[in-house]
Amino acid sequence: MMVNANLTRGLLLGAAALGALAGSAFSASAQGVVNVYTNREPGLYSSTLDEFTKATGIKVNAIFSEQGLAERIKAEGENSPADVLITVDVGRLQEALDLGITQPLKSQAIESAVPAQLRDPEGRWFALSMRARAVYASKDRVKDTAITYEDLADPKWKGKICTRSFQHQYNLALTAAMIVKHGEAKTEEWLKGVKANLAKKPSGGDRDVAKDIMAGVCDIGLGNTYYVGLMTNGTNAEQKKWAEAIHVILPTFQGGGSHVNVSGAALMKHAPNKDNAIKLIEFMTTPEAQHVFADVNYEYPIRPGVAVNPLIQSFGALKPDAMAISAVGKARAKASELVDKVGFDR
Template sequence: MYITKWFKPVMASAILAVGLAGCGSNQNSSDSDKETTKKTTTKNEVVNVYTARHYEADDEVYKMFTEETGIKVNVVKAEAEELIERLKREGESTQADLFLTVDGGVLANAKKNDILQPVTSEVIDKNVPENLRDKEDFWVGMATRARVIVYAKDRVKPEELSTYENLTDDQWKGKVLARSSTSLYNQSLLASFIELNGEEKAEQWAEGIVKNFARQPDGGDRDQAKAIAAGTGDVAIMNTYYVGLLANSEDPEEVKVAESIGVFYPNQETNGTHVNISGIGLTKHSKNKENAVKLIEYMTDVEAQEYLSANNYEFPVNPKAKQPELLQSWGEFKMQELNFETLGEHNAKAIEIFNKTGWK
């Protein structure tokens, strides 16, 4: 993966550039099976993106889209909450056409704050399964990531693992690693347990994990993997795409870490493995709606989906997109079945439970 020179991250405080793109040639697509717009434009056009996804792979997809359509993509990057507040503040004057973020709860919050509008597109409906789109079409999934159990290959056998709940057993005392309760990933994981199993069982799980901590939560997901490699703990709760980033790092030490750990999908015999989603929403006051819909269609089409998966190690939402060899090597798994909106609905209770159980 390389850093594209086409786009550079723009801080949220910067003024959104809305300069015109260069004219493209009038050329039709030779691939009749692709329903996304593959023809270049004959006039200068733009689409303006507010994104909480800070990934080089996304920037490269924007470049690919521009090369294929002639539509320039202007990008503002910031944290999701900041962008939501900015869209509320800007109102009808906003230049933003699309809002991109991670986490179903955040997408639900954006919808609740009335900064999005429904998207109607047969292409999108074909690209993205119904369970990975908002029920009222206010947002569309663009990638998913599973929150799994990662284990030390030299100290743990896969057959010793089974469920998230199993990590609370005495056999894992002093061996479990996790990041802090301030992590949205952990909050949404616990929120999913609240939705599926009820508050009481969710609290019991959090309490049991705290009891089995190898250390107090520290660092991000990659730091948990490094702690396994260092022998601090034997198992960790992590998002899959971080394992991919480690395995393909330019740092040889991170590659060694990835080689020392295995990926296990828990709860395959019960509710399934927890999966969260990254999604795209069309802003309520989009000035370039047609171009914005074209970009959503492009990002959910097979080519872009395969690029994102191969370079950011997320799972594609388009079922026709092939997964890279690394993701395939982890095997297939059953995904939790729940409405992603519930992750936002139970977020406050999840934080309350974390505080109550001492998960710092």
């Protein structure tokens, strides 16, 4: 399946600047090149890829699309120019595995930088950054400083929770993590309990949760940690007010840690520039590249020892749950079924 033309933009990220790429075909035989397909906004990667080019002399070509990249690579088959897929959400990484478009790679540099629970056991993808699924809470109306994900189904929150669709990848990953932690039956009951506590039908995005809290529509809601950084330090004055109205709680599972999702990279099965692709993925796990994730997009670095942005650090120390992220990806399809079964978004 090819990507809708309205959703696809070709982008060339070279050593000097980020510019438009005419068309979507890359040269599979070019020397000193690596071809990246990504659904992450190129602005996040431009400075990192510039540094990679400066350090190695390898030119980076990247094509960006919000959706459909894995299917596109599958359709391109052996003729695909894609060397690396960089994507958000473990579900999309699992999709790449299910479509058979990846190949395993062995790299001591990557394995020493990426903790085992944040990579595919067979080396077919590796996390590059983390984000926590947090609770946004009203500064004025909520005095709680700790909460578990299980608590979201507690009737004490009846009529007080806002969230985006639970079929969205961020909430599907949380639901999948709940399945890994508690099994399908308990997760179904949890979904019913959270649905019963909603202040309104799921809608909008994570930033809209903060907006609704400020407006008094609800008292708490689910949102990724990095959105608070983007709202706080962005140029949108209204969004700054939304961020000022909330405080962030890092929830945990009962007896466990916080749920995290990842952005990640995978080596493509027919990568025409395999050696360069491995070098790029290795570079993305270096301290220099990890600082970009922390300071440009307010994400958590996956490499131990790299400092978290001070604003994100102010939420408290993140203690990710010990579950393997790969298990969350595998449970995503069942999570989607359960969300529909309980009619969560209706």
